[in-house]
Amino acid sequence: TGCSFWADFVLVNNSGETLKVRYKLHETEAMPLVFPMLSVATIEQFEESNTFNRLPNDRFEVDAEKRSYSVTLNDQEVLFLTRTDIRDIDDEPVFKSGMSELSIESQTGLVSFSGDQVFPQFVPQRKALFPTVPTLYTITFK
DSSP states (O other): OEEEEEEEEEEEEOSSSOEEEEEEEEOOSSSOOOOOOOEEEEHHHHHHHOOOEEOOGGGEEEETTTTEEEEEEOTTEEEEEEEEEEEEETTEEEEOOEEEEEEEEETTEEEEEEGGGSGGGSEEEOOSSSTTSOOEEEEEEO
16 A cells, blocks of 8 residues: 655754755656745744745755755745655655755855765654654754
8 A cells, every 4th residue: 555745844044143055856757856936934934834935036046957956044944945755655655756965054164965865864743644654854953
C-alpha cells in the first residue's frame, strides 16, 4: 500500500542578524522543477497561522539554468524553501525530490551542505493530519 504526502521545508532565522541563504533544487520525474513564488513570514506569523507573504524582489535572485536561489533573510523571519513529494510506502517515507545544496552565511561565518548532507540538517515536525509522516521540516539558525 502507498500514499503520497507533501512535506514543506523552511528555514527559521532566530540569529539576531540578517542571513544570506543559497540553495539549489534538483529535478525529478515525479516533480519537475517549478520556480514558485518565494515566500517569507515572521516567526510569529508562521507559528500562529503558517501563512507566508511574497518575498520582495530586491531580496532574492534566481538562476533558472542552475536551479538555484539566493535569498536575504532578516532576523525573526521564516523562509519557505521548497515543497517535496513524499511517497509513504508501508509506513516508510521515501523522498523523491528536494534540495541538492544549502548554504547559510552570517556575519560570523558560513555553513554549507550538499548532496546527502542536506536532508539530515532538517528537524521533522509531525502534523495532526498525518501523524505517522512528518509534513514539515525545519532548520532553525540561532
